Amino acid sequence: MSEKKQEFSIQDYLNKNKEYFEHLLFELLRFPSVSAVPEHHQDCCRTAEWLERYFQKMGLSTKLIETDAHPLIYAETPVLEGAPTVMIYGHYDVQPTDPISEWETEPFLPTVRDGYVYARGASDDKGPLLSHILAVEYWMKSSQKLNLNWKFFIEGDEECGNGGTQNFVSQNSDLLACDYIVLSDSPQFAPGQPAITCGLRGNVYYQLDLTGANQDLHSGMFGGAITNPCNALTKILSKIQDENGQITVPEFYDDVQRITPERREQLEMLPFEEDEFYASVGVKEGFGETGFSVLERRWLRPSFDIHGLTGGYQGEGGKTVLPARASAKFSFRLVPDQDPQKITRSLNAFLQENCPPGIQMKLTSFGEGAGGLFIDTSSTCMQAAVRALEFGFGRSPFFICEGGSIPIISTFAQSLTPNIIMIGLSQSSDHAHGPNEHFSLTDFHRGIKTSMMLWRELASLS
């Protein structure tokens, strides 16, 4: 079939099946698959079973894999020897719905208003995931066979982090072996302006506990003589970052991947206004590393944030206590090639060195942390994705980064392949984790169209 004819065939298929696609999306959205809430365990299992049945109907062989929390779904198309393999990742679980009173319609009763479907999970991640499933179905039904194997790997614990999915990936690299990984769990740059995410920051999270005297003391009787853990906490934490926004922990920047001129240029091309960004969160200015733009500081440079401070008297009015304890939660966002374990060692030594006399210090890491990740934007598969998005959206995508962490992506890169294609179909204004989550039906259909072309483009690379 000629390319033109095939493209006509894709558009024709999309037109004919528009209502069916939406019907299917609404069916999937009706499952209240809230992984963090134990009462919804069975709902999660039923969602997994629904997906498994759909894959079977498409002609894939499937496995429902039990975990400590919610089942994983693995599905694969009949093996085409010698063809490259793409693995599609997604998650069927959703965030809790509270505050429920702020929803305008029921979170698990999908409702269409102004071209958007409103439902929990519509944007994160059922809509985008289904786009890819439906695009694979097209090629499964097509008389033209693509030179491509598909695998689906779908989890039910992305929103709660309990299921040990990362461990499963590390331990099952044979089952999941692939040449490319495709997922859509990141936003477009702006409505109608698609994006490919090519960088993620890592994270390493700590709690610092300081203990002074063996009891709360009266600050009048003891102030000036006994070390105050609250004073000490502010002293110690204030030393982690200097006035220029630089983190002062020795060796912290040793392995930081410097920003290349190409990346800097990519960022500068983005239509991003710092003033508008600040105004969107109600401030006039911000604070970060001197010498870097706001986008560089959010995406390509490490950062240090205190997430919680707890110490002494927190009630109304005043209490002249010299507290026995104080604590803080804080984390570093990391960039390639920083090593969370090395940073924890340096940090611990730095804090011990700066711990004042009369204070006992305890530093606890939450988990092992994750490094940051940059994905090569010049690879042939990335260029294939660019062409697919141009076909689906009628516009070239931007290459963007994500300042947050998606820990499983690091595991994919380490265990499976560096060719990870993160295609943004949702919008950052979709209220992904808040009330009235929604997903644009236009984006849903553009996503299916993009994905249909992506498979052809990837197949043509080999």
Add this chain to the structure above:
Amino acid sequence: MSEKKQEFSIQDYLNKNKEYFEHLLFELLRFPSVSAVPEHHQDCCRTAEWLERYFQKMGLSTKLIETDAHPLIYAETPVLEGAPTVMIYGHYDVQPTDPISEWETEPFLPTVRDGYVYARGASDDKGPLLSHILAVEYWMKSSQKLNLNWKFFIEGDEECGNGGTQNFVSQNSDLLACDYIVLSDSPQFAPGQPAITCGLRGNVYYQLDLTGANQDLHSGMFGGAITNPCNALTKILSKIQDENGQITVPEFYDDVQRITPERREQLEMLPFEEDEFYASVGVKEGFGETGFSVLERRWLRPSFDIHGLTGGYQGEGGKTVLPARASAKFSFRLVPDQDPQKITRSLNAFLQENCPPGIQMKLTSFGEGAGGLFIDTSSTCMQAAVRALEFGFGRSPFFICEGGSIPIISTFAQSLTPNIIMIGLSQSSDHAHGPNEHFSLTDFHRGIKTSMMLWRELASLS
């Protein structure tokens, strides 16, 4: 009556009424008169009413004086023309009880263990205050009339500073006119070693509130770009004191009364071991101003303590939030002749100067603060107090200072009389503001005995 007989009569009265005194103390301790917590407002009022009724029963005329917060109690004995007047001051309100989980028994269910009564307010200040009330009751009942007028002035806002008691004193110097003021809201030097407090530090207490973005943000998406109020709080607070324990606010030390050789000598004579002091609160070393002894740092030098830190996520585990707000409560202890208002002005300018971009800062003073005070130890009334303590405790008292503040004392000195006699009945190990506050019943009874003799000694001065 001869002196000997009278002393026998005092001891006899003490022996006969021991159980009654304790019963009365426990009754007073059962009121949860926490002035800083609005929910306890009625409990404070009930405590005041209980005291008023007791004074009426003793034969005093009373007034319950409404304030913006909790009522003041004024009571006076029938006027004896030409006799000197002593005013007894105390407070019926108590500190909050948190952390409540660290109490071994209920804070408002007085419990006796090993000769101590455990309850919030036992040591600060219900026990010591009641000692004086019961000693006055003895002389009211006695057939021998002392050449002395008594006034009681008892407040319910000492621990929260909200009631405008100081203003009341300044504006009612006629009602409260007196020749001597007696109070027991300071500690003994050591168990069984009485003390007269001849110096107090002042205090000026603040809350600092920082606001960043108009909502909590995701630290992955915003970290490195938006100023984090928790980070900012540690930065700002850490600048208030340097590594040598010196407070860095400009002009802070301008008016500090230097330590005279005489005072330094009085301090050096006291049997005080720094190691033992540290060990008593479970630490090996402390922190304070370089170049001063521990006692000097506690009594004769200003200090800076953070009493509370609050910001961001305080629950279990981790949350990657970039909080919208953070706050701290802190205070300076002041020495003569520092001016709280001048210090507040300097502090506010200093904090504004050090407030990072993207942060809104608000500094609130709790009350007007109070300066420090030194009292002349060579006066005749002070020598009378020495004799009373020798009678009550069988030992000569030490002259000590109090690192804490009794702001009202400065007002007394300014508005009423410099003859302020601060008799220590509690112990600094009583956990006055912490969990498991307690008061020695032996000290309670010694206090009554001392006070009974003090009235006779003061009456004999005229």
